[in-house]
Amino acid sequence: MAAPSHTYTLPQPLPLDGGQAIEGAAIAYETYGELAADKSNAILVCHALTGDQYLASPHPVTGKPGWWERMVGPGKPIDTSRYHVICANVIGSCMGSTGPASAAPDGKPWAMRFPVITVRDMVRGLVALLDGLGIERLHAVVGGSMGGMQALSLAANFPERAARVLAIATTARHSAQNIAFHEVGRQAIMADPNWRDGDYYGHDTAPDAGLAVARMAAHITYLSEAGLTEKFGRRLQDRDAKSFGFDADFQVESYLRYQGSGFTRRFDANSYLYITRAMDYLDIAEEHGGKLADAFAGHAMGKGARFCLVSFDTDWLYPTSESRHVVHALNAAGAPVSFVELSAPFGHDSFLLDVPPLDRVVKGFLDG
Amino acid sequence: MAAPSHTYTLPQPLPLDGGQAIEGAAIAYETYGELAADKSNAILVCHALTGDQYLASPHPVTGKPGWWERMVGPGKPIDTSRYHVICANVIGSCMGSTGPASAAPDGKPWAMRFPVITVRDMVRGLVALLDGLGIERLHAVVGGSMGGMQALSLAANFPERAARVLAIATTARHSAQNIAFHEVGRQAIMADPNWRDGDYYGHDTAPDAGLAVARMAAHITYLSEAGLTEKFGRRLQDRDAKSFGFDADFQVESYLRYQGSGFTRRFDANSYLYITRAMDYLDIAEEHGGKLADAFAGHAMGKGARFCLVSFDTDWLYPTSESRHVVHALNAAGAPVSFVELSAPFGHDSFLLDVPPLDRVVKGFLDG
Numbered sequence: 001m002a003a004p005s006h007t008y009t010l011p012q013p014l015p016l017d018g019g020q021a022i023e024g025a026a027i028a029y030e031t032y033g034e035l036a037a038d039k040s041n042a043i044l045v046c047h048a049l050t051g052d053q054y055l056a057s058p059h060p061v062t063g064k065p066g067w068w069e070r071m072v073g074p075g076k077p078i079d080t081s082r083y084h085v086i087c088a089n090v091i092g093s094c095m096g097s098t099g100p101a102s103a104a105p106d107g108k109p110w111a112m113r114f115p116v117i118t119v120r121d122m123v124r125g126l127v128a129l130l131d132g133l134g135i136e137r138l139h140a141v142v143g144g145s146m147g148g149m150q151a152l153s154l155a156a157n158f159p160e161r162a163a164r165v166l167a168i169a170t171t172a173r174h175s176a177q178n179i180a181f182h183e184v185g186r187q188a189i190m191a192d193p194n195w196r197d198g199d200y201y202g203h204d205t206a207p208d209a210g211l212a213v214a215r216m217a218a219h220i221t222y223l224s225e226a227g228l229t230e231k232f233g234r235r236l237q238d239r240d241a242k243s244f245g246f247d248a249d250f251q252v253e254s255y256l257r258y259q260g261s262g263f264t265r266r267f268d269a270n271s272y273l274y275i276t277r278a279m280d281y282l283d284i285a286e287e288h289g290g291k292l293a294d295a296f297a298g299h300a301m302g303k304g305a306r307f308c309l310v311s312f313d314t315d316w317l318y319p320t321s322e323s324r325h326v327v328h329a330l331n332a333a334g335a336p337v338s339f340v341e342l343s344a345p346f347g348h349d350s351f352l353l354d355v356p357p358l359d360r361v362v363k364g365f366l367d368g
Numbered sequence: 369m370a371a372p373s374h375t376y377t378l379p380q381p382l383p384l385d386g387g388q389a390i391e392g393a394a395i396a397y398e399t400y401g402e403l404a405a406d407k408s409n410a411i412l413v414c415h416a417l418t419g420d421q422y423l424a425s426p427h428p429v430t431g432k433p434g435w436w437e438r439m440v441g442p443g444k445p446i447d448t449s450r451y452h453v454i455c456a457n458v459i460g461s462c463m464g465s466t467g468p469a470s471a472a473p474d475g476k477p478w479a480m481r482f483p484v485i486t487v488r489d490m491v492r493g494l495v496a497l498l499d500g501l502g503i504e505r506l507h508a509v510v511g512g513s514m515g516g517m518q519a520l521s522l523a524a525n526f527p528e529r530a531a532r533v534l535a536i537a538t539t540a541r542h543s544a545q546n547i548a549f550h551e552v553g554r555q556a557i558m559a560d561p562n563w564r565d566g567d568y569y570g571h572d573t574a575p576d577a578g579l580a581v582a583r584m585a586a587h588i589t590y591l592s593e594a595g596l597t598e599k600f601g602r603r604l605q606d607r608d609a610k611s612f613g614f615d616a617d618f619q620v621e622s623y624l625r626y627q628g629s630g631f632t633r634r635f636d637a638n639s640y641l642y643i644t645r646a647m648d649y650l651d652i653a654e655e656h657g658g659k660l661a662d663a664f665a666g667h668a669m670g671k672g673a674r675f676c677l678v679s680f681d682t683d684w685l686y687p688t689s690e691s692r693h694v695v696h697a698l699n700a701a702g703a704p705v706s707f708v709e710l711s712a713p714f715g716h717d718s719f720l721l722d723v724p725p726l727d728r729v730v731k732g733f734l735d736g
Contacts, residue, residue, distance in 0.1 A: 018612035116612040176596035176620040177588065183621045184584045186614065187628070188556055191577035209559035216552045217585050220545065225684075228544035234651060242649060244386035244484040246554065246641065250648070252544040253551045260555070273614065280618070281610060283602060316593075316684075 004028035004053065004089070004096035010128045014091065017281075020115040023105065027129045028096025029088035032056050032072060033080030035135075042135045043078060043366065044126065044162070045087045046143030046150035049275055050215075050267055052095040055087035056080070061266045067352065070359075077363040083139060090150070091125040092117045092274040100270035101201060111270060112198035119146070119282045123153045127161060140164035140366055144351035145318070146275070149282055152326065155305055156284050159298025166365055168310040168358070169351040171322035172292055172329070173283040178317065181221050182276040185214030189269050198270050211269040212260030219259045224314035224347030228252060285329075292329035299335035307337040308365040310358065312350040314343075338365070372396035372421065372428075372457070372464035378496045382459065385649075388483040391473065395497045396464025397456035400424050400440060401448030403503075410503045411446060411734065412494065412530070413455045414511030414518035417643055418583075418635055420463040423455035424448070429634045435720065438727075445731040451507060456497055458490040458518070460642040465493070468638035469569060479638060480566035487514070487650045491521045495529060508532035508734055512719035513686070514643070517650055520694065523673055524652050527666030534733055536678040536726070537719040539690035540660055540697070541651040546685065549589050550644040553582030557637050566638050579637040580628030587627045592682035592715030596620060653697075660697035667703035675705040676733040678726065680718040682711075706733070 007028045013021035030053045035042060045055055045068070056072040058065060066072070074081040089097035092114070100114040130138070141162040143151040148170025155165045171178075189195055192210030200206045220228075232252040236242070239249065248254040288295035298304050307330050311323035320341045330337040342357050344350035351358065375396045381389035398421045403410060413423055413436065424440040426433060434440070442449040457465035460482070468482040498506070509530040511519040516538025523533045539546075557563055560578030568574050588596075600620040604610070607617065616622040656663035666672050675698050679691035688709045698705040710725050712718035719726065 112614075116614075173602065175593065176600040176602065176618070177591075177593045179602070179618050180584075180588045180596065180620050180624055183616075183618075183624055184581060184588065187584060187625070188559075188581045190614075191556075191560065191581055193561055213552060213556045213559055213581065216548075216555060220548045220552065223545075225543065225545045228548065232544040234541065234544065234547070234654075246480075246484075246558075246645065248551075250544070250547050250551075252548050256548055256551055257555070277614065286602075 005030050007096055008129050008132050010125070010132070012128070014121070014125055014128060016115055016121045017118040018116050022091070022098060022115065025091060025098040025125060026096065026102070027088050027091070027098075027125055029053050029086055029129060030055060030057060032085040033083050035084035039135050040137075040139065041082065042084045042086060042138050044130070044138050044141045045072070045078070045085060046126070046141065046147035047087060047090065048143075048145040048147050049279065050263065050272075051147070052093065053087045053089045054095075055085065059266070070354065071362065077359040078142070078366060079363075083366070086133070088126055088129055090122040090275070092122065092271060092278060094268035094271040097125070099268065100198065100274055101268045109201040111201060114270070114274060116277055117274060118278050119149045119153050120157055120287065122278065123150050123157060126150065126154070127158050130161065136161070138162040140166055142166040142362070142366075143170070144168040145170055145348065146279055149279065152284060155299065155307070156288060156295040159304040162305050164365065165305045165307045166310070166362065167307070167323075167326070169312055169315050169318055169348055171282075171318040172326050173285065174280045179280045181217060182280050184217050186273055186276060188213040188217070189273060195269060200269070206264070207269045208261075208264040211264050211267065211272060214272060215263040216256045216260040219256060221317045222347060222349045224316065224345060226314065227345050227347050230345065292326070293332035296330050296333040296335050299330070299333060301334050302336060304335065307335055308361070309337065309339045310351075310361055311341045312344045312346070312348070312355075313341055314345055315348040315350065317348040373398050375464055376497050376500045378493070378500070380496070382489070382493055382496060384483055384489045385486040386483050390459070390466060390483065393459060393466040393493060394464065394470070395456050395459070395466075395493055397421050397454055397497060398423060398425060400453040401451050403452035407503050408505075408507065409450065410452045410454060410506050412498070412506050412509045413440070413446070413453060414494070414509065414515035415455060415458065416511075416513040416515050417647065418631065418640075419515070420461065421455045421457045422463075423453065427634070438722065439730065445727045446510070446734060447731075451734070454501070456494055458643070459493040460485045460490065460639060460646060462636035462639040467636065468566065468642055469636045477569040479569060482638070482642060484645055485642060486646050487517045487521050488525055488655065490646065491518050491525060494518065495522070495526050498529065504529070506530040508534060510534040510730070510734075511538070512536035513538055513716065514647055517647065520652060523667065523675070524656060524663040527672040530673050532733065533673045533675045534678070534730065535675070535694070537680055537683050537686055537716055539650075539686040540694050541653065542648045547648045549585060550648050552585050554641055554644060556581040556585070557641060563637060568637070574632070575637045576629075576632040579632050579635065579640060582640060583631040584624045584628040587624060589685045590715060590717045592684065592713060594682065595713050595715050598713065660694070661700035664698050664701040664703050667698070667701060669702050670704060672703065675703055676729070677705065677707045678719075678729055679709045680712045680714075680716070680723075681709055682713055683716040683718065685716040
């Protein structure tokens with residue numbers, strides 16, 4: 001794998017919600033566009049569960065374009081001829097930032113000895129990176145899905161660090177159904193004998209089968225029922241009739257298998273366990289005494305950031321009601337917030353796909 | 369395991385949609401209530417994917433009450449003091465009817481040599497049982513979920529065999545999303561090394577881990593998001609704080625693990641593969657030239673059965689739109705049909721749970 005363009009090693013131990021701290025944590029990141037002399041034009045984009053820092057440049061493993069190329073670049077909604085865009089791999093992930101596959105102080109991989117982290121811990125890592133870069137206040141923090149959770153967590157815990165908070169297709173807490181789907185994925189990984197209680201590094205085999213099943217289950221939640229029907233329906237895959245066997249007769253089966261197996265080539269199974277756990281632990285209200293409005297008290301009366309929340313009408317993973325819940329809390333806190341539910345057929349994945357109204361909302365909010 | 373109360377061995381080979389036939393197929397069944405001398409009071413209840421013939425009597429493996437005790441019995445909506453109720457284990461299952469765990473002609477288990485079956489094949493088996501019992505015309509055929517698919521398939525393919533068709537929380541075709549969830553389950557089973565390409569019978573280990581993951585994924589689809597939130601929310605399981613580990617911290621995780629492991633004690637993994645495949649293959653319109661109304665032509669102008677369709681507003685597995693699709697086809701075919709969407713918080717599983725309006729609909733339709 002090509003080395004990340006930049007890696008920052010935290011000079012201080014990274015304190016964690018679980019009570020431990022990580023010494024010498026590394027944060028791998030990419031940047032796009034020039035940083036202004038007064039460092040006032042930085043935008044931090046936070047990635048989703050299986051995303052990474054390759055926001056607008058090719059992925060070193062798959063060679064595919066960056067995951068938000070359509071949104072980030074010169075003249076694009078997040079305009080890199082105007083803004084300095086930073087995207088960092090979260091703590092716990094596997095693309096250069098410290099995670100379970102990294103070496104622990106004893107030189108061996110952390111594996112399941114890696115401490116359980118939270119979304120707030122990821123954000124602590126990102127803020128430490130901003131400290132290292134000398135960026136006191138972001139022009140904006142932006143993210144979809146788990147990226148949006150980080151944006152909201154940054155706003156709640158470091159209210160002075162961003163002037164704008166753009167949270168897309170996200171939630172301030174994981175629901176029972178969200179946790180349930182993640183638990184299925186974790187059980188699929190842990191049931192794979194190649195998982196070896198997490199100690200598969202250095203072995204010939206990794207828990208690819210379990211990780212692929214986890215990805216398949218999760219992938220269904222990223223798409224809408226109608227979108228799946230439109231894309232695949234009951235169409236058969238490369239055949240005229242059902243095989244009366246267990247091959248992938250249907251296109252949707254073939255697609256899911258491809259999604260599952262492709263994922264294992266670029267992602268570490270233990271990272272999947274840790275990051276899903278972090279998301280399941282997310283409850284920003286609980287972190288702030290139980291009332292979500294209190295989490296955003298630092299933004300009262302225009303003292304802090306302006307917020308923009310975006311949801312999609314076909315997103316059943318983090319439905320509009322979850323965004324509205326955040327908006328109500330921001331209203332109660334007296335923070336300036338705009339909110340829009342966009343219509344798009346792609347379900348949760350709409351934030352990554354071709355939804356021109358999203359481009360306009362993003363550009364309008366960042367440039368305004 | 370206690371032997372089934374009754375087993376009928378088909379005198380003729382059972383022809384299958386895949387082109388093969390099963391010789392000497394056995395159908396295990398239970399009955400409740402007395403059959404009238406003229407055999408006019410028989411109701412066939414069809415079971416769901418993981419259901420069985422123990423409709424209103426204890427399950428021989430788990431010792432739990434029958435799966436529809438609340439609906440079937442003396443004085444209950446399906447009144448066994450009035451009707452003779454028959455419930456048979458479907459072909460391909462594992463509670464006494466012929467399936468992949470049964471002995472093939474060579475004396476060894478069929479395993480994956482068992483032919484792939486369809487819902488129509490299951491119904492052919494049930495109709496052969498009715499032939500054996502001398503029941504020409506049922507007072508009614510009743511079923512929820514896959515049981516409803518059988519009821520509709522019986523109506524489409526054997527229109528003279530039932531006077532009433534009651535199909536609850538079901539569909540006439542499996543959608544891309546339905547197929548996708550089933551494919552995740554199959555891949556989880558097949559990824560388990562103990563599956564051994566299906567040849568695990570007689571070994572010490574079965575693919576329990578994979579089957580448990582399959583069940584967990586499916587189970588989420590049986591419940592509504594709101595129902596999960598109400599039942600579990602983010603409540604912790606037997607602890608005051610998060611463990612910062614991978615134990616089942618949340619009640620919903622513990623519940624799902626329990627559902628998964630409990631299921632493996634009573635169900636055969638290969639049966640799960642075959643029955644999910646049969647459901648995914650279901651498309652009653654396709655079986656009848658592509659137009660669903662044509663499938664029900666035998667019921668035109670009151671010549672055949674009366675139909676009743678019931679859906680639940682929180683069922684996202686087989687949503688109301690699927691029932692409405694069937695109702696429109698029945699209307700187009702000129703068949704008498706009533707339809708109701710009931711409000712219930714439990715999602716797809718509502719048909720099994722305490723929903724008093726369902727009781728009234730069932731009783732009204734059967735007694736009317």
